[in-house]
Amino acid sequence: MLNFPLPRIDTDKKLQKLLLPYCRFKIGDIWIDPIGKHKIACIDSSDLKSISQLMDGKKAALAVHDPPYNFVAFEERETQKFILWSQRWIENSYRSLKENSSLYVWLGADQKNNFKPLAEFFLMMQQSGFASRSLITMRNQRGYGTQKNWMAIRQELLYYVKGKPNFNIEAEYTEIPKVLRGYYKIVGGISTDNFERSKSKNIRAGNVWIDVQQVFYRLQENVNGCYAQKPLKAMERIINASSKKNEIVIDFFSHSGTSLIASEILARRCFTSDIDPVFCEISLRRLENYRLNKKTGWQNSNPFAEEIAADKKLKNYLKEKYDIKPKLD
Numbered sequence: 001m002l003n004f005p006l007p008r009i010d011t012d013k014k015l016q017k018l019l020l021p022y023c024r025f026k027i028g029d030i031w032i033d034p035i036g037k038h039k040i041a042c043i044d045s046s047d048l049k050s051i052s053q054l055m056d057g058k059k060a061a062l063a064v065h066d067p068p069y070n071f072v073a074f075e076e077r078e079t080q081k082f083i084l085w086s087q088r089w090i091e092n093s094y095r096s097l098k099e100n101s102s103l104y105v106w107l108g109a110d111q112k113n114n115f116k117p118l119a120e121f122f123l124m125m126q127q128s129g130f131a132s133r134s135l136i137t138m139r140n141q142r143g144y145g146t147q148k149n150w151m152a153i154r155q156e157l158l159y160y161v162k163g164k165p166n167f168n169i170e171a172e173y174t175e176i177p178k179v180l181r182g183y184y185k186i187v188g189g190i191s192t193d194n195f196e197r198s199k200s201k202n203i204r205a206g207n208v209w210i211d212v213q214q215v216f217y218r219l220q221e222n223v224n225g226c227y228a229q230k231p232l233k234a235m236e237r238i239i240n241a242s243s244k245k246n247e248i249v250i251d252f253f254s255h256s257g258t259s260l261i262a263s264e265i266l267a268r269r270c271f272t273s274d275i276d277p278v279f280c281e282i283s284l285r286r287l288e289n290y291r292l293n294k295k296t297g298w299q300n301s302n303p304f305a306e307e308i309a310a311d312k313k314l315k316n317y318l319k320e321k322y323d324i325k326p327k328l329d
């Protein structure tokens with residue numbers, strides 16, 4: 001395995017600039033899949049005109065969004081700005097979705113600051129036209145905390161619907177076997193235990209997901225340089241539960257392209273966007289790499305490994321600032 005990590009790209013402007021020449025995107029560009037399945041747009045998702053261009057009259061069955069939220073900046077004014085901005089991409093989602101469709105939003109809550117922006121987001125959603133369905137919590141393995149508080153290991157996932165979409169319950173079953181017998185219930189006058197009543201030998205995920213591994217460098221799906229990658233397993237669960245084959249899935253905050261890869265694997269079409277040309281390029285490379293090598297990420301290497309190795313400026317910058325150099329394990 002090639003050991004060639006990348007630091008967080010979004011907070012290092014110089015690294016971004018050095019990577020830009022290797023990106024096929026500039027603001028306003030839309031990549032259309034030559035085999036007619038997916039699209040990647042380098043646009044601002046809060047801009048209606050840009051989103052209309054991406055959708056081009058088509059409607060999606062499912063939206064899965066993972067907007068950036070910066071806890072450090074959540075002053076009162078910043079929260080309001082975040083909510084007003086969110087209102088715009090939520091409206092754009094509503095217009096892009098079919099009459100009966102689903103919307104999932106990954107969000108966080110700052111526990112030391114009145115759980116912002118989750119509370120304000122809930123209120124804003126009351127006026128959005130979407131109806132609330134579930135508040136899912138995914139358990140992260142790594143957390144943050146001190147000796148004076150509960151360790152923070154939760155990741156919120158909000159589930160809303162427009163109209164009455166299908167929900168495929170098969171997708172909800174985990175790989176965890178049921179072990180506890182004995183929850184009795186009378187069915188047709190006969191006392192039955194939970195094993196006799198169940199449709200599956202495995203437990204349902206429910207709205208607390210404890211069986212999803214957070215992405216880290218030992219997983220194949222890891223994309224170094226991306227700071228907020230969501231696990232493929234979670235994305236696949238959402239897509240399986242709330243869409244059918246060949247339907248369109250939209251994700252306005254592509255980043256490492258998790259929805260795109262999950263859609264490719266599950267034979268859906270994904271229309272995705274990111275405002276940053278570097279993350280659009282990474283999403284596209286992830287798809288190309290998957291189609292070519294059936295790999296879902298780069299584990300502990302990175303999407304630009306070959307170019308960096310051949311680019312003195314980039315190589316020296318990574319070595320001097322981060323002491324990173326390409327090496328084989």
Ligand SMILES: C[S@@+](CC[C@H](N)C(=O)[O-])C[C@H]1O[C@@H](n2cnc3c(N)ncnc32)[C@H](O)[C@@H]1O
Binds near residue numbers: 046228
């Ligand atoms: C939290 S990450 C999404 C992570 C993604 N779910 C994944 O698994 O890789 C948020 C992304 O939103 C992008 N972004 C921020 N503002 C945006 C905007 N106005 N329109 C489109 N994308 C935006 C950022 O560049 C960043 O890549």
